[in-house]
Amino acid sequence: MTLRKKTLITIGLTFLVLIGVLYGVHRITITDGFKELEQEDTELNVQRTLNIVSAELSELSIRAYDSASWDDTYAFIEDGNSEYIDTNLVDGTFISLRLNVMLFINDSGDIVLGKAFDLEQESEMAIPEDLNQHLSLGDPLVSHSDLENGVKGTILLSDGPMLVFHGLF
Numbered sequence: 001m002t003l004r005k006k007t008l009i010t011i012g013l014t015f016l017v018l019i020g021v022l023y024g025v026h027r028i029t030i031t032d033g034f035k036e037l038e039q040e041d042t043e044l045n046v047q048r049t050l051n052i053v054s055a056e057l058s059e060l061s062i063r064a065y066d067s068a069s070w071d072d073t074y075a076f077i078e079d080g081n082s083e084y085i086d087t088n089l090v091d092g093t094f095i096s097l098r099l100n101v102m103l104f105i106n107d108s109g110d111i112v113l114g115k116a117f118d119l120e121q122e123s124e125m126a127i128p129e130d131l132n133q134h135l136s137l138g139d140p141l142v143s144h145s146d147l148e149n150g151v152k153g154t155i156l157l158s159d160g161p162m163l164v165f166h167g168l169f
Helices: 003-068 071-079 082-088 091-097 129-134
Strands: 101-105 111-118 123-125 151-157 160-166
Touching: 003 151, 003 160, 071 082, 071 101, 071 111, 091 111, 129 151
Parallel strands: none
Antiparallel strands: 101 111, 111 123, 151 160
């Protein structure tokens, strides 16, 4: 083997070893570091999202409790008077409370009144069809084991997730 071939082989092997070392350093320091940063960022964003959803659910429960605890609301559930609807279930109520759906359900699990509102279009809309799947007697959204427990969380509808709250007041 000539000196020229030995030199070319040595330079080539050195070049391949350097590329391997650089790849290893890159993989260990940069790629793994970015994976760790991405994981931390994702966890932080998920926690932020959970905090926002939790705050929205807390607000929703306060708004629901505020409306449901009125004597007029209790009376409406019992007698279904139209004056309550005309006074309290106007478009402005949905806008100010930031609600899309309000359902009034009596102790028997019957819907006394249901109304849905599109906040973006600011107009009345139909109650989502697949919401009815969650409204049967015995479903956690309608039935509770005792007066202290309510339900709050999300349900997945065909149009997307919906925050829900239902409690006994």
